[in-house]
Amino acid sequence: MAQKNIKVALIGNPNVGKTSVFNQLTGLNQQVGNYPGITVEKKQGFAKLSNDVRAKIIDLPGTYSLNASSIDENVVIELLLNKKDEDFPDVAVVVTEVENLKRNLLLFTQIKDLEIPAILVINMSDRMKLKGIELDIPFLEQELKTKIALVSSRKKIGIDTLKNLILNYEDLSIEPCLNSSSIDPEYFDKLRKTFPNQLLYKLWLVITQDVNFLNLERNEIKSAFTKSHSDLKRLQQKETIKRYQFINDTLKIGQKIDKSKASGIQAKLDRILTHKVFGYVIFFFILFAIFQSIFEWSTIPMDFIDESFAHFSNYAKTHLPVGKFTDLISEGIIPGIGGIVIFIPQIAFLFLFISVLEESGYMSRVVFLMDKIMRRFGLSGKSIVPLISGTACAIPAIMSARNIENWKERLITILVTPFTTCSARLPVYAIIISLIIPEEKVLGFLSLQGLALMLLYLIGFFMAIFSSWLLDKFLKLSCKTYFVVEMPSYKIPMFKNVAINVLEKTKAFVFGAGKIILALSVILWFLGSHGPTKDFDNAEQIVEKDILANNLVLEPSLIETKVNTYRLEHSYIGIIGKAIEPAIKPLGYDWKIGIAVVTSFAAREVFVGTLATIYSVGANDDEDDMQNTIKKRMQAEINPVTGEKVFNFATGISLLLFYAFAMQCISTLAIVKKETNSWKWPIIQLVVMSGFAYIVALIAYQILK
Amino acid sequence: MEINLSQLKKGERATIIDFNIEEIPLKLLEMGCLPGNSIELIQIAPLGDPLYYCINDAHVAIRLETAIEISIIKEQI
Amino acid sequence: MQEILVYIALFIAVGFLVKKFFWKKSTKKSKSCGDDCACH
Numbered sequence: 001m002a003q004k005n006i007k008v009a010l011i012g013n014p015n016v017g018k019t020s021v022f023n024q025l026t027g028l029n030q031q032v033g034n035y036p037g038i039t040v041e042k043k044q045g046f047a048k049l050s051n052d053v054r055a056k057i058i059d060l061p062g063t064y065s066l067n068a069s070s071i072d073e074n075v076v077i078e079l080l081l082n083k084k085d086e087d088f089p090d091v092a093v094v095v096t097e098v099e100n101l102k103r104n105l106l107l108f109t110q111i112k113d114l115e116i117p118a119i120l121v122i123n124m125s126d127r128m129k130l131k132g133i134e135l136d137i138p139f140l141e142q143e144l145k146t147k148i149a150l151v152s153s154r155k156k157i158g159i160d161t162l163k164n165l166i167l168n169y170e171d172l173s174i175e176p177c178l179n180s181s182s183i184d185p186e187y188f189d190k191l192r193k194t195f196p197n198q199l200l201y202k203l204w205l206v207i208t209q210d211v212n213f214l215n216l217e218r219n220e221i222k223s224a225f226t227k228s229h230s231d232l233k234r235l236q237q238k239e240t241i242k243r244y245q246f247i248n249d250t251l252k253i254g255q256k257i258d259k260s261k262a263s264g265i266q267a268k269l270d271r272i273l274t275h276k277v278f279g280y281v282i283f284f285f286i287l288f289a290i291f292q293s294i295f296e297w298s299t300i301p302m303d304f305i306d307e308s309f310a311h312f313s314n315y316a317k318t319h320l321p322v323g324k325f326t327d328l329i330s331e332g333i334i335p336g337i338g339g340i341v342i343f344i345p346q347i348a349f350l351f352l353f354i355s356v357l358e359e360s361g362y363m364s365r366v367v368f369l370m371d372k373i374m375r376r377f378g379l380s381g382k383s384i385v386p387l388i389s390g391t392a393c394a395i396p397a398i399m400s401a402r403n404i405e406n407w408k409e410r411l412i413t414i415l416v417t418p419f420t421t422c423s424a425r426l427p428v429y430a431i432i433i434s435l436i437i438p439e440e441k442v443l444g445f446l447s448l449q450g451l452a453l454m455l456l457y458l459i460g461f462f463m464a465i466f467s468s469w470l471l472d473k474f475l476k477l478s479c480k481t482y483f484v485v486e487m488p489s490y491k492i493p494m495f496k497n498v499a500i501n502v503l504e505k506t507k508a509f510v511f512g513a514g515k516i517i518l519a520l521s522v523i524l525w526f527l528g529s530h531g532p533t534k535d536f537d538n539a540e541q542i543v544e545k546d547i548l549a550n551n552l553v554l555e556p557s558l559i560e561t562k563v564n565t566y567r568l569e570h571s572y573i574g575i576i577g578k579a580i581e582p583a584i585k586p587l588g589y590d591w592k593i594g595i596a597v598v599t600s601f602a603a604r605e606v607f608v609g610t611l612a613t614i615y616s617v618g619a620n621d622d623e624d625d626m627q628n629t630i631k632k633r634m635q636a637e638i639n640p641v642t643g644e645k646v647f648n649f650a651t652g653i654s655l656l657l658f659y660a661f662a663m664q665c666i667s668t669l670a671i672v673k674k675e676t677n678s679w680k681w682p683i684i685q686l687v688v689m690s691g692f693a694y695i696v697a698l699i700a701y702q703i704l705k
Numbered sequence: 706m707e708i709n710l711s712q713l714k715k716g717e718r719a720t721i722i723d724f725n726i727e728e729i730p731l732k733l734l735e736m737g738c739l740p741g742n743s744i745e746l747i748q749i750a751p752l753g754d755p756l757y758y759c760i761n762d763a764h765v766a767i768r769l770e771t772a773i774e775i776s777i778i779k780e781q782i
Numbered sequence: 783m784q785e786i787l788v789y790i791a792l793f794i795a796v797g798f799l800v801k802k803f804f805w806k807k808s809t810k811k812s813k814s815c816g817d818d819c820a821c822h
Contacts, residue, residue: 064732067735069730069731100763102762103735103736103737103761103762230726230727233731234726236731237734240731240734244739270748271748274748274750274757276751323783323784324785324787325784328788328791333791364766367766368748368750368757369751371750371754371755372751372752372753372755373752405730482732483771484730484733484736484766484767484771485765485766485767486763486764486766487757488764489764515802516802518795519794519796519798522791522794523796523799526792
């Protein structure tokens with residue numbers, strides 16, 4: 001039987017629980033994608049309304065009004081103005097919250113002006129009694145010319161009513177609730193006469209802002225009806241006042257609030273959480289707890305994943321038919337996938353904390369606390385979210401910079417975020433620290449290695465702040481700064497929302513960055529296991545000849561290592577490594593480290609894996625756990641010229657500093673390109689950060705050696 | 706007496722009279738920062754900026770530079 | 783046989799990366815949210 005599809009757009013202010021409503025309507029039947037050309041998240045899902053009718057629900061980004069101030073908000077307007085869009089809704093569901101009804105209704109009246117059938121959802125209705133709010137629903141429905149669904153997404157109340165209203169959307173009135181053109185009748189009359197076939201409010205939106213409007217020549221409208229910026233803004237103000245007048249008049253009759261019941265929980269919590277001293281203490285305590293738990297809790301699953309993949313790789317090697325493709329699977333693809341999967345615990349934990357902080361309303365308080373400090377360095381209080389998320393992965397962090405309205409502050413945030421120590425640097429730091437820093441305790445309880453790691457995190461954060469200060473001085477962008485942050489009421493995070501969010505974000509990481517890492521590990525494996533010359537193919541004979549010539553008696557395993565090393569030197573990757581050796585020698589690296597550094601430009605965590613491949617670990621011993629074996633091999637590496645250890649203190653420090661500063665992540669560069677819409681900024685980032693890293697590593701090595 | 710919003714003290718209420726339209730983001734107007742509405746200073750950030758207000762039942766933080774552009778009359782208690 | 787599979791895999795991997803990073807040069811729309819701040 002043919003199914004009928006109703007297209008529904010879910011619209012609402014931020015912090016009204018729009019996503020909860022979406023989650024309740026669709027369950028797990030949802031998908032997250034991107035709008036073409038921009039990285040705004042596009043969430044859609046399906047809800048079954050009746051046996052043969054299904055609703056396709058699009059969760060549009062939260063917006064305060066149809067006057068957009070960010071790319072996210074632009075998406076909403078562009079969709080609602082474009083009837084030809086395949087997602088153009090049959091019905092708009094405007095989600096509001098019972099406590100902020102007045103403000104939320106502003107957007108509703110604008111949607112009504114677009115003459116799209118609209119349903120009003122009043123969410124968090126379970127809090128009405130508590131807050132002493134009473135609503136006259138029939139009166140409101142009549143005044144607002146709509147149908148209302150009282151919903152509590154938390155208590156799962158009213159969702160069926162809402163589904164029913166969506167099903168019967170054709171009964172809804174499409175009449176606007178007020179006559180907004182009366183703010184300047186003359187102007188709007190002229191407009192109406194010139195474009196008789198167009199909706200007046202649509203024209204007005206096109207005039208006042210920068211949106212694509214397909215079937216109308218924007219310039220034509222603009223040139224005929226342009227007004228000075230401040231005149232337009234004055235009109236917008238008039239429009240807003242007019243809308244509020246209407247809303248106030250309506251709510252005066254339709255809503256009764258018993259003020260005595262208004263509890264002061266938010267005020268009390270705010271007094272503590274934004275306190276001069278306690279505010280910061282609590283914030284740093286929370287941060288500390290987050291880092292501790294990310295590193296403590298994720299070690300167990302990470303070790304487990306690490307071991308499982310090593311076993312799996314071995315299993316594949318021994319059970320599949322011998323051949324090159326089997327090698328590719330067991331040495332290239334399986335470790336490649338392992339290298340992605342191993343980050344899932346850390347990333348999931350970090351997103352868990354971040355989404356709890358955001359859902360609860362605490363993040364806005366942090367923005368409030370940090371704004372003044374951050375502004376000294378050319379950042380915004382809102383930059384704190386990307387900088388914290390950057391410790392997991394710069395990619396989602398850079399995307400979260402989107403709600404910074406000021407372009408300069410946003411650009412600086414995007415540019416400096418990659419300095420924060422992301423989880424991909426962690427395996428590199430861990431192995432090098434374990435090689436060069438002794439396993440000792442300071443003051444009896446602080447581990448020296450732990451302190452070194454903390455220091456590296458601080459260096460990363462300090463560099464981010466310092467470079468934003470520099471950028472602030474040198475970037476000549478005079479932007480009107482404006483900063484308006486809503487302080488939502490505190491809420492206990494809903495498990496379902498947090499869980500879905502963590503799931504989606506983790507999935508995005510695994511399938512986004514993961515594919516790149518996987519592709520690269522295939523290529524790397526190929527370059528490491530193929531060579532252009534006969535020397536590569538005949539490695540075994542050449543090494544054997546060499547051994548015979550020198551009258552050496554060696555264990556078989558040692559011979560194998562020698563063969564592998566010889567082969568590697570003459571593989572494509574070895575040739576590349578040798579070619580770049582002159583450039584990296586002053587930093588204290590040999591060609592093997594060089595290859596690892598170069599391949600790290602795909603993704604930093606490749607470093608350890610590359611060294612593992614290069615030192616041919618896992619070829620002959622399968623019982624030892626991988627980390628230890630790599631470590632032993634690295635420790636045993638001797639520089640053939642000086643006879644010293646390759647991984648000495650100077651080289652180690654030089655490597656650590658290089659990894660702390662260099663821009664070594666193609667995926668991040670790709671995201672920066674997308675977010676800034678130009679190649680200029682990612683290229684600057686790559687050159688400046690990596691150049692700086694080179695110089696610092698050079699100085700460090702030359703001083704310490 | 707007409708003063709600007711930054712002169713309001715913590716816990717005090719006032720009525721918005723007017724503002725410099727050029728300097729006020731539209732978003733703030735849409736949140737209810739309009740002439741005639743009431744405004745209360747709830748909290749000042751540790752370094753004196755930003756400021757956290759309750760405007761027309763909406764809880765909003767804005768920077769000092771924006772607050773200066775809004776003129777108000779204090780409510781008598 | 784296995785050799786062929788290896789080359790196919792390599793081809794897919796290279797193709798994927800090239801497509802991912804170099805193919806999408808044609809961005810659908812160029813907004814005025816470039817170097818200036820006129821994005822609102």
